[in-house]
Amino acid sequence: MSPEFEKDFLRQRSTNIHELSRDPVRVLITSAMWIDGGYWLPYAVLYTVFHAQAERWLGTLRWLAVCVAAHVLATLISEGALLKAIHDGVAPHSAAYTLDIGVSYALAGVVGVLTYRIAAPWRYPYLAVVLIVYGVPFAASPTFTALGHFVSVLIGLACFPLARGRGKPWNPKETLAALRG
Template sequence: MVRSWHGILRRAARLLPTPAGTPFTFGYALVLLATSLYAEFGDPRTVAALLHASSTDVAHLSRTPSAALLASALWVAGGLSSPYALGFVLVLTALERRIGAWRTAGVFAVGHVGATLVTQVPVAVSVVAGHLPETSLHRLDYGISFGLLACVGALAGLLGPVVRGAVLVWVGAMLLRDLVAFEDPLTAWGHVLALLIGVAGWPLARRAAGRAAASG
């Protein structure tokens, strides 16, 4: 009985990031913990100003694209109570254990940057064409969800067929619900694109996982 409990605890511990085993996820999680706590307990006006400055809206992307993309990924929309917070820890830990820190960081970055640009460029074009008001250039947009969804897509390709199908069906159903609700179509479509970015990287992720397993 004691041995079985030890085995369960060891398997459960592997779900969480560690400094040695998953340094990227562990370090990034600490940053997100700090910013989330500040967003919860810091001065509301200062927090609002920081979030506005971190927004990846068209106005910020046109002036300081690198700074905006980096700063927006330092916050969790909804804070620690958001499902994105738990999803970040579990998904990125699992992915990093399979393909390594640098490759996991790469998947996250490509999803975050790619989905952001693909969703914001049409906004800029629509404003120039007169189809959207100029206020659309200053839409508040920040968070880790695009990078996280790309990592979900990449991780799915490394799972067994049954689990992979279950994950994709579950996540796909949530994304479809958001699209149908039409409450935030820009973000909803960005989530779909981010997931597809991760899925498109399956061949690379599988080769990386194979190399990591061989060297380990």
Template sequence: MLPTPTGTPFTFGYATVLAGTSLVVACADPALVHALHQGSSTDVVHLVRTPGLVSVASALWVAGGNVSPYAVCFLLVLTALERRIGGLRAAGVFLLGHLPATLATEVPVGFAVLAGLLTPWLRRSVLVLFGGMLVQDLVDFADPMTSWGRLISLAIGIATWPLTRRRYRARTAP
């Protein structure tokens, strides 16, 4: 059930990396930890500037540390998956889960922020269409976790409109 270097090298290696970063979080200066978290954040700005780097760097951190229920369950499931399909395929499944989930939450935020810069008529039209599509996904209940994540992301993007428009006006003012 537990990862081993020979039986599940991908999971064991990844668990070792997570243990290392969790140790950094527990022992390092809080300012350094904050800077590392900020630098590896998969926010819209980082995804536009350095998509590859932050996509990899964001996978180095686990919420709650190595002993969190999430981390323990994740490693047990990844171990079982790797034993069944092999390390390379397990790594592929991991990446297919990590990258699209990141994009699924951040693209709506970026879209919503940029929509705030459109003219009022166009902004409302785009949001009605996009928001309607997201609500329909939720009603279909095919993937409620992703659907809620996208709606929350859209709401976060809309909440940033006052700040975005203020900065945009300040930059474009004569």
């Protein structure tokens, strides 16, 4: 795609305020099918590691429920916050057309729910790292995207009922002992 065509193509699939007001269902679905620019490799690696583990552990329907909940709810919350910022004069009106695509909110939700896959006490350092990775950018520069990622993690954590009873949690200590023989 030429850069101009790509920009227009992605903007029509963006979950920005303008597109959400025109056709919310279409853009909520199509925005999750694309990634912006050169970020495909990190998302491919994270998708493979986190999503594959989560889908195997939760089952396809529960995994998909976490992904959809995180993507849709975080999009609506973050774009709602941006709309308020526009109305309050904190953000420019042009922000309603900001490019907002990708699977990152779904990924952040899965990262959150995977907290319950890890046995205590190991889950607490994992949770601390997750909250730091997603919370520090939001605290340092509270953009709508940083808000969306942080909210996605919280949505993933709120999906505990989907994780309950899904088998024995993974214990890193047991894995290390097995590797040592």
